[in-house]
Amino acid sequence: MEFLLNEDRLALAETVRDYLAGTHGPDVLRRLDAGDNRDPAIWQGLVNMGLTGLLVPEEFGGLGLGFVDAALIARECGRACLAEPLVDTAFVAVPWLLSQGDTAQMAAIVSGTAKPSVAHRINPWVSDGDGAALDSIDPLRNLTRPVGTSSSDPLLLDLGALMSAAQLVGLAEAMLDQSAAYAKIRTQFGQPIGAFQAVKHQLATAAVAIEFAKPVVWRAAQALSDGLVSAPVHISHAKVAASDAAIQMAETAIQVHGAMGYTYEVDLHFWMKRSWALSGAWGSRAFHLKRIDDAVIGGGLEIGPDQTFA
Structure with a gap:
């Protein structure tokens, strides 16, 4: 495969x-x-x-x-x-x-x-x-505000959630790049702050979350393309993983940039605000976690090594 x-x-x-x-x-x-x-x-x-x-x-x-x-x-x-x-x-x-x-x-x-x-x-x-x-x-x-009647079609929800998740991955990657670049030029105690383990570990932890979210998003996109019955669960998983990674990266970026990271003068705020907005769009974290719980705990999704790559 x-x-x-x-x-x-x-x-x-x-x-x-x-x-x-x-x-x-x-x-x-x-x-x-x-x-x-x-x-x-x-x-x-x-x-x-x-x-x-x-x-x-x-x-x-x-x-x-x-x-x-x-x-x-x-x-x-x-x-x-x-x-x-x-x-x-x-x-x-x-x-x-x-x-x-x-x-x-x-x-x-x-x-x-x-x-x-x-x-x-x-x-x-x-x-x-x-x-x-x-x-x-x-x-x-x-x-x-929408004009007329809004749809309740689950496919529309899945499309919006999937594409929001994909954008959140890109947003998180951009914030990681900006934070790593800033850590190389911002000095404290005579050396770049990126040399300190506390900063390195924060960036590394956020980077791992981003890398773990990527395959989840690509898998969800393939599941939707293949018309799998399980596609909505994979999309909810992608939305949660990508949202969590982006929010974690935004928080880490603030820590790396210091208080100035909140200010308009720092470019970072554009990516943070988009991350906050998309994390709540097309279903909240609680909504998508419930879809996952209902499928896994409720028995609607077969789990186990023989099902993972079916």
Whole structure:
């Protein structure tokens, strides 16, 4: 059984990472925060790369790729703290609309002219939708109160939770990189603080949590792609693992940066706020832990060595 991500998937993700690193750095985040939070040029760049059509079938002009590919790209969106609603539109709304047999907007989504927002009852908001504006802890999220009836479809919930988990992995990785870089240049008692075991151990512990969350997220994406009955449980596991890793990393980053880590002057706050926001989106930690408990303890999920890789 092959557990490694193939080279094509990794190459696509790396291309997206390079693009976002060059077009969506901290200076851009600050510019967006001071303006209207959106930049048409950045969105057009995502369109030109084909990312808006990543999950759109080829017959409608898309790339026709799968959920593992989308999760890898969502991770990069988290790493860059992407302001544009690519994940909500292309990786959550698109597959759900397709599941409903709604293909009317697919061509417009691929071209970037349509940015559908879908509402689930578990969330009191939609991203970049029509309706009354809502405040978010994350200044780069444009949230609105849903217009009309929100769906209770469990597939929509699973899509949102999975893609949030993937973004949380990227957010955590970015905060780890920022904290490690800061620990190398911040000096105390005549040496970089990264030389102290207390700092090393905190960063190492957070790094382990991130590494443990990654395969859980990729497994959940594959389970959803394969249509496994157990996919919702794997997605809940991914949401909990990724949320815990991101929150732990955010707390560690604050410790490494000191009190200044809370201030607006330090770039870190953008990633922390996105982590806090996504950790509570598409189901709280308690909600997803209950789904896991109900499946494992309730007997709905077969467990044991003969079932693990079935």
